[in-house]
Amino acid sequence: MSLLDIRDLRVTIGDVQALKGVDLTVGRGEVVGLVGESGGGKSMIARSIVGLLPGAARATGEVLFDGADVLTMDAAALAAHRGGGAAICFQNPRGALSPTRSIGRQLTDRLTTHQGVAAAEARTAAVALFESVGIRSAARRFDHYPHELSGGQAQRVMISLATGCAPGLLIADEPTTGLDVTLTREILRRFREAADEEGRGVLLISHDLASIARVCDRLVVLNAGAVVEHGPAADVLAAPADPYTRALLAAVPDVTRPVARTAATPGGEVVRIEDAHVVYGSRFGSGGHHALRGVSLTVRAGETVGVVGESGSGKSTLARLMLGLITPSRGTVTLAGREPSRLRGRELRDLRRRAQLVFQDPIGSLSPRRTVADAVAEPLRAAGVKAPERARRVTAALERMGLDGTYATRRPHELSGGQAQRVGIARALAGEPDLVVFDEPTSALDVTVQAQILKVIGEVTAERGRGSVFISHDLATVRGVCDRVVVLYLGRIVEEGPVEEVFARPRHPYTKALLAAAPTLAGRADGAGVSLTKDPEEAVPGAGCALAPRCPYAEDACRAEEQELRTLGPVRVACRRAHELPDPPDREGPER
Template identity: 45%
Template structure:
């Protein structure tokens, strides 16, 4: 039987979650796979315990085991208790009654987690009435109170709205409101800020910390983001391939790491690169003037045009890395598509090597496709799964009738070596590679025609932190070896500071600031640039708390 659990707050530092020797073994296709292997975790009230690791390390499976959500495998442990209750002894129904009341889960993708056909208020009301004896009107009043607590404006009105009517950050706040609705002892936050823009991420982290302080709950934070851990963690465990390789006080682990893997993670920020020598008299290799791109939105009487890119000027010089930074909807990806000729501007001019290639005529496209190539964001979606790596990289050569089949094979082998792979890998298919290897293949394909310019659209945002550093180092090495120019599209200001010669900031389709990297970082002029800079997570443990202070000041 499940021991009775009271929701009256226990003293701070009381152990909420005690895990010793947790093992999770999944079963499928006649095989058993141990994905969590004998880990220990202790979370106390009023504490943030960060479980840090890369994709496939077992972090999320650990969360699912604690929540009782493993249905295709076995969960074993020497100890697995929540506020003194033995979780291993619970039935599925007892686990269901436990969830929300004593432990809640905040998931990464709020849009998928929320029911699209129920209002936000109804979802909170249903949650409360499923676990508590409470009338509908009282539950609705509590829903309004919770929305106000997590910072949703006009909560008495917004309580009737549906998930699609909220922004990504607001939806994440709603998930947090639902998580605290029944005053749980523990919140498990599984990558709660991964899908959010940097300014919204800072706000959500600040909200979680303020709720921890106000309500005294424990938080198990699952993340791959070192900056997030630097800012909020009290305790940290570093997880790799199902095992915890290092654990302890965040102050110690993040400043005096002992395990080589922890050291590798902490050293994963790419090194600073030397700025490219610039000759002011040299004409730009790629030049845009007054570039505009609009899209139709709505239908019928509500139809209108939305300016995705509005009157943008930019120059790119030989050997330069120009970072274009902005949050979702700023227009940076639309601008990238215009620079490589995938979209034609509605107004303005685009010149490549002093030739007008604005209108997307066949001649213009041929010129651009040889000289300007793109590296896409998602290495899983941008490679044809039915083609071998040899065919993928050779495709631009075949499409432009470059060389013979034999010379193309030699060129592919050369390109694979150039990006840190081997010629033998050309016979494999994309699914046989990791995410970082797939992005290297995408870069090799982009280099096939010897372009002068690479336009990289968020090329590392889908990759783990250590792999991200390797791809950044590769791009910088290619710039040095081949003398090419790079347009680096990103939302991560902390990343581009290490690699860019100049930074351009986009906001609502406009380029609001552009300048030398250090000038922009140290002497930003536009308020939006300053807000982006204030939202950068700390890079060292010594800077802990700066993000929260800056976030509250900007609010």
């Protein structure tokens, strides 16, 4: 008998049928991936497994857990089932951790409730569990609050809370959304371990087929509340039977797939950054965080530059620098021929309009009280464009994004994520800026929507008069839209060059590691390529190369001298051993 056996589960909310007869099983020690787009009913399944359906929902069918039907359980049985039977790792762990209770206490609450750990021993047990999910200096972290954690740590804490309930079934709802490639890999490995070593059933819910595919035993594909395909992961990936699965797979941008891009002929300089350092001061003067350490970068009109790196590598700081929102503590930034740090008032505002940003959170970056037309007109209003002209240009900008006139009067909550991001792009383009910065524009979107938005961005960035910067931790999308790519590590550029060159033949160990960690559908064996030895939080860079503490190729000389960018063939690399390092295996070369 399977641990979880869902039979013909139907859920209706009002008149809407959210689930239309779902069958799903998860056995002990098995990892099952539940894949589908948002709105497809994935979270509804998760909620019905722990008996937390919204009040208005009506469910029929059976959700058998160890033979007992969750849908008909009484309050006492349900209380024991929640956590002890099935525990959810919630999407957005920062929001799902209680902000006013220390993470240690939150874990001991679970331990004492479900495992009967005595209060006196709970602290020791909690610290041990924190360590087992990869939280460093766990004893110190015990008294920390969720807001003091980074995204990756918060996700680890969430996993420890769920496993702390000692559940038979671990449910992970979009566990890797917003995490960079190296963290995604590490977090997914934890779930595989939970199945292999602790014998739990694991249900991984995600819209991102590529990232979860390699840890799953079986895949279940959900579309509009119904299962359209299920089977062993390898079979589903290799020979998808349902058109929907094929569409999902086709939409996944694959980092190993070379993309033919017509080489743009770059025009004049749009933005030039020279040896920029940015230090965020701490509140009381001493110390401070050195976010950028001597970055030089030029973006020309007609060119798209990709910026990649792990969380905390300084990607967003670089974006804010280019937009003139922060002043470098050393070095210069020249935007459209002028230095924003030397301008004040009206001149500065005029210059800032030359550079626009497309945000990561498409809906959150639109004011909920303003209509779409209003939002898109904002940069025009700032530029002093008269109302009739403004209306004309707003309509034109929306039409270019494939949004007809009916969208103009809508408000953000009436838009889907993809539509909202189109509005965000239309808003950025309305004022005809010289530079558009895309800050992770697709990471909050479903894969199929991602593909559409990437196509739009591809068209937009192909235009001659404008320079574009595309920031992402998703290497595959960078490969699709960029001409040139810059790899950032701890505020330094470690590799820079034409995108095909860098992706096909990465020279810097860090680039190699990032590419090796990137999810692929090819099912490449884990461990191929370079992997970094430690977490970024643990590795304290010394005097030499910042990557040295994590680099498998580091030598004494690396730890002693700082690395400068050096030209090596078509690229520039900040690694003294770059020329002698082996090429990673299993990499296709670019088509020649």
